[in-house]
Amino acid sequence: MAGKGLYGGLPEAGPPGFAPRLLEFADELRREGMAVGTSELLDAFSALEEVSWENREDFREALAATLAKSQEDRRVFELIFDRFFFRAVEREAVEKGLREQRYEGGERLDLEELRARIRDAIRQGSDGEMRDLARLAIAAFGRQGEGSGVIGVDVQRIRRTLGLKGEQVTDPAELVDPDSVPRERLREFERHLRRELERATIERTESLPPAKPLREYDRALPSGPLQDLAAVHRVVAQMKRRLATLSHEKRGRRKGQIVDVRRTMRASLETGGVPLRLRYRPKRPKRPEIYVLCDVSTSVTSASVFFLSVLHALHDAFRRQRSFVFVERISEVTDVFERERSFAAVSHAIATDAGVADVSGYTDYGRVWLEFLDQVIDELDPRSTVIVLGDARTNGREPHARAFGAVAERAGRMFWLNPEPKLYWNYGDSVMSAYEPWCDGVFECWTTKQLETFVNALAGQPAQAAR
Amino acid sequence: MTDELHSLDATRDALRDAGYLAGESTALVSFLAGKLGKPVLVEGPAGVGKTELAKALSRATERKLIRLQCYEGLDESKALYEWNYRKQLLRIQTEAGDAGWQDVQEDIFGEEFLLTRPLLQAISEERPVVLLIDEIDKTDQEFEAMLLEVLSEFQISIPEMGVVEARTRPLVLLTSNNSRELTEALKRRCLYLWLDYPDVERELEIVRLHSPEISESMARRLVEVVHMVRALDLKKPPSIAESIDWARALLLLGADDIDRSVFERTLSIIVKHRTDLDVVAERVGVKLDGGLLGKQTG
Numbered sequence: 001m002a003g004k005g006l007y008g009g010l011p012e013a014g015p016p017g018f019a020p021r022l023l024e025f026a027d028e029l030r031r032e033g034m035a036v037g038t039s040e041l042l043d044a045f046s047a048l049e050e051v052s053w054e055n056r057e058d059f060r061e062a063l064a065a066t067l068a069k070s071q072e073d074r075r076v077f078e079l080i081f082d083r084f085f086f087r088a089v090e091r092e093a094v095e096k097g098l099r100e101q102r103y104e105g106g107e108r109l110d111l112e113e114l115r116a117r118i119r120d121a122i123r124q125g126s127d128g129e130m131r132d133l134a135r136l137a138i139a140a141f142g143r144q145g146e147g148s149g150v151i152g153v154d155v156q157r158i159r160r161t162l163g164l165k166g167e168q169v170t171d172p173a174e175l176v177d178p179d180s181v182p183r184e185r186l187r188e189f190e191r192h193l194r195r196e197l198e199r200a201t202i203e204r205t206e207s208l209p210p211a212k213p214l215r216e217y218d219r220a221l222p223s224g225p226l227q228d229l230a231a232v233h234r235v236v237a238q239m240k241r242r243l244a245t246l247s248h249e250k251r252g253r254r255k256g257q258i259v260d261v262r263r264t265m266r267a268s269l270e271t272g273g274v275p276l277r278l279r280y281r282p283k284r285p286k287r288p289e290i291y292v293l294c295d296v297s298t299s300v301t302s303a304s305v306f307f308l309s310v311l312h313a314l315h316d317a318f319r320r321q322r323s324f325v326f327v328e329r330i331s332e333v334t335d336v337f338e339r340e341r342s343f344a345a346v347s348h349a350i351a352t353d354a355g356v357a358d359v360s361g362y363t364d365y366g367r368v369w370l371e372f373l374d375q376v377i378d379e380l381d382p383r384s385t386v387i388v389l390g391d392a393r394t395n396g397r398e399p400h401a402r403a404f405g406a407v408a409e410r411a412g413r414m415f416w417l418n419p420e421p422k423l424y425w426n427y428g429d430s431v432m433s434a435y436e437p438w439c440d441g442v443f444e445c446w447t448t449k450q451l452e453t454f455v456n457a458l459a460g461q462p463a464q465a466a467r
Numbered sequence: 468m469t470d471e472l473h474s475l476d477a478t479r480d481a482l483r484d485a486g487y488l489a490g491e492s493t494a495l496v497s498f499l500a501g502k503l504g505k506p507v508l509v510e511g512p513a514g515v516g517k518t519e520l521a522k523a524l525s526r527a528t529e530r531k532l533i534r535l536q537c538y539e540g541l542d543e544s545k546a547l548y549e550w551n552y553r554k555q556l557l558r559i560q561t562e563a564g565d566a567g568w569q570d571v572q573e574d575i576f577g578e579e580f581l582l583t584r585p586l587l588q589a590i591s592e593e594r595p596v597v598l599l600i601d602e603i604d605k606t607d608q609e610f611e612a613m614l615l616e617v618l619s620e621f622q623i624s625i626p627e628m629g630v631v632e633a634r635t636r637p638l639v640l641l642t643s644n645n646s647r648e649l650t651e652a653l654k655r656r657c658l659y660l661w662l663d664y665p666d667v668e669r670e671l672e673i674v675r676l677h678s679p680e681i682s683e684s685m686a687r688r689l690v691e692v693v694h695m696v697r698a699l700d701l702k703k704p705p706s707i708a709e710s711i712d713w714a715r716a717l718l719l720l721g722a723d724d725i726d727r728s729v730f731e732r733t734l735s736i737i738v739k740h741r742t743d744l745d746v747v748a749e750r751v752g753v754k755l756d757g758g759l760l761g762k763q764t765g
Contacts, residue, residue: 035651037655039655039656040655043503043505043658046503047499047503050498050502051495057491061492061495061496062499064492065495065496065658065659065660066499066658066659068659069508069654069655069657069659070510070648070654071510071645071661074661233648262552265553265556266550266552268556269550269552269555269556269559272559273556273560316648338646
C-alpha cells in the first residue's frame with residue numbers, strides 16, 4: 001500500500017477529522033506569510049457551519065472571506081487551497097489504493113481532433129472539459145513523458161506539442177489566429193495538466209511528493225520581500241509619526257491658537273457652567289510632504305528590491321508623497337504607486353515603463369539633480385522632506401553638488417540612505433562627500449534594522465532653526 | 468426581517484429583488500454576515516458597487532440604512548456621540564437656584580442630553596439596521612482603532628454614563644477604495660469581500676435590469692464598448708453606475724446604434740477627465756468606425 005517511493009513515502013496523516021485538516025491548511029497559509037489568527041480560524045469554522053460542503057465554490061468562498069483579507073492574501077489563498085485539498089484527496093486515494101481509469105492506446109487518438117477539442121474547451125472556459133482533455137493529452141504524450149520527472153517541463157512540452165499560443169484579449173471573438181487562445185484560460189489548462197501529471201505520478205509511485213514553497217511554483221511571487229515588506233511597513237509607520245511630531249514641534253506653543261468654543265463650554269459643565277478653563281482648537285499638524293528619489297541602476301541591484309519596498313511602504317503611509325526613480329535621468333512614478341497596490345505589480349511597472357535610462361544605463365547623479373530642480377523646485381518648502389536612496393556612484397560624471405545644494409536649501413530636510421557601508425563611500429566613483437554636507441543625515445541602509453536606525457535618528461533630531 | 472437572509476439562495480434572490488445582481492462571493496459573504504453577525508469589509512476599485520451593496524441589503528432586509536461617510540479628520544464626536552452642551556448649560560441655569568449642584572450634575576449627563584451620531588444610533592435602534600461605514604480608507608489609522616470596540620463588542624463606552632450595549636445588532640458594511648492598507652486589527656474583525664468590475668455578461672444583466680427598455684443588442688454593444696474603455700490605462704475607468712447612465716442617455720436620445728458619432732457625442736457620460744477623453748476617442752472611437760466592431764455587424 002504505502003510503500004517507500006521516489007519521494008520517501010507519505011507524510012504523517014495526523015489525527016482524523018476535519019478540524020485538524022483546517023488547522024493544517026491554516027499552517028500552510030501562515031508559512032506563506034499570511035497572518036491567520038485564531039479568531040479568524042474560529043470565524044472560518046463558524047462560516048463552514050452555514051454553507052453546504054457539497055458546493056465547492058461556496059466552501060472555498062466561505063474560507064476565503066474569513067481567512068484572506070486582501071487581494072494579495074487572496075492570491076496566495078487560491079494557490080494553497082488548490083494544492084492543499086488536491087493533496088488531501090490524493091493522500092486518501094493512495095491510502096485506500098484507489099486508481100482512476102486511465103486511457104490506454106492514447107497514441108491512436110487523432111491529434112488534430114484532440115488539439116481542436118482542447119482549443120475549444122480553453123476558449124469556452126469549460127473547466128470539466130479541460131480536465132478530461134488534460135488527461136487525454138497526457139495519455140497521448142505520456143509515454144514520452146515518463147522519463148523527464150519534472151512536471152513543469154512536461155506541462156510546457158505538451159503545450160508546445162499541441163501548438164497552443166496564449167494571447168492577451170478582452171474578447172475571445174477577437175482571436176484571429178486559429179491556434180490562439182486567451183492567455184488566462186491557457187494558464188487554467190496548464191494547471192489542469194499539472195494536476196493530472198501529479199496525480200499520475202502519485203499513482204505510479206504510491207507516494208506524495210513533498211509540498212514546496214509557493215515561490216518555486218509561481219515565479220511572479222517575489223522571494224523574500226513579502227516578509228520584509230511587512231517589516232518595512234512597520235518601520236515606515238514609525239517614520240510617519242516621527243515626521244508628524246517634528247512638524248508639530250516647530251510651532252510656537254500658543255501662537256495663533258484659537259479658542260474651541262464647543263470644548264470650552266463642554267468643559268465648563270464640570271464647574272457649574274462657568275468657563276474657568278479655556279480649551280483651544282488643536283492645531284492639526286501639517287501633513288509632511290515627502291519626496292523620494294530612488295536609484296534603480298545596476299550598481300544598486302542587490303539593494304533595489306529593498307529600496308522599492310521602502311518606496312512602497314512610504315506610499316502607503318504618506319498621502320502626499322512624490323516618488324522618482326532614476327538611472328541617468330529621473331522619472332516620476334507617483335502614479336504607479338497610486339494605480340498599483342501589490343508590490344510585485346509596482347516592481348514590474350517600474351522595471352518596464354519608467355524610462356529612466358538614456359543611453360548608457362550608468363547612473364548620472366548630477367543630471368538627476370538638475371532635472372529634479374527643473375521639475376520640482378517651485379514646490380519645495382520648509383515642510384518638505386527629501387529622501388534619496390542611492391549609492392552616489394556617478395560613474396565619473398559631474399556631481400553638480402551646487403544643484404543638489406539648491407534642492408537642500410529649498411527643502412526643510414534632506415536625508416540620504418546609502419546601500420553601501422561607509423567604508424566604501426568616496427571609494428572609486430562614489431561622490432558621497434560632494435553631497436553629504438548638504439544633508440541633515442546620511443545613513444548606511446540596506447536592511448530593516450538600519451532603516452529603524454534612520455527613523456530613530458529622526459526622532460532624536462532637534463527642531464531645525466531657520467537655516 | 469433577518470429571515471430574509473435565511474439561506475444563500477434567499478440572500479441572492481432578495482438582493483436581486485432589491486435591484487442588485489450579486490455574484491457568488493457577494494451573496495455568500497452577505498449571507499454569512501447575517502448568520503455570523505460579523506461586519507463585512509468590502510474592498511475594490513471605485514465604481515464597482517460597494518456602497519450600493521449596503522443600500523441593496525437595506526432594501527432587501529427592510530432595515531433602515533445608517534450611513535457614516537468617512538473623510539480625513541473624522542473624529543469621535545462626529546461618529547459616536549456628543550453631549551448637547553447648550554441644553555446642559557440651560558438646564559444648569561434654570562435649576563441652579565433650586566437644586567443642589569450634585570443633583571444637577573448627575574442629571575445633565577443623562578440620555579436626554581446625549582446627541583447620537585451614526586455609530587451610537589446604529590446600536591440604539593429598536594429594530595436592527597444596516598450600518599454603512601463608507602470609504603474607511605479615507606480616515607486616519609487612529610479612527611480605525613476607535614472603531615474596534617463597536618465592531619467586535621457592539622458597544623460604546625461613554626465616560627460619564629458607562630458602557631452602552633447594543634439594543635439590537637446592526638449588519639455592518641465597511642467599504643474601502645483600497646487607497647491605503649487598513650490595520651490588521653480591523654481586518655481581523657471583518658469578513659472580507661473583494662469586488663471588481665463585472666464581466667460582460669453580468670454587466671449586461673445589470674444594465675438591462677436598470678434600463679429594461681433598451682434592446683438586447685444595443686445593451687450588449689454598450690457593455691462591450693465600456694469594457695474596451697476600461698481596458699485602457701485611464702485616470703478613472705467608467706463605473707457600473709456610469710454604464711447604466713449611458714444606457715439611459717442613449718434611450719433618451721433615441722439612438723438605435725452606437726456608431727462613432729453617437730459615441731463621441733455621449734462620451735462624456737462615461738469618461739470624465741480631459742486626458743482620458745483624448746485617449747478613449749483615439750483608441751476606441753476609431754474602432755466603432757468600420758473597425759472590429761463594425762466588421763461584426765456588417
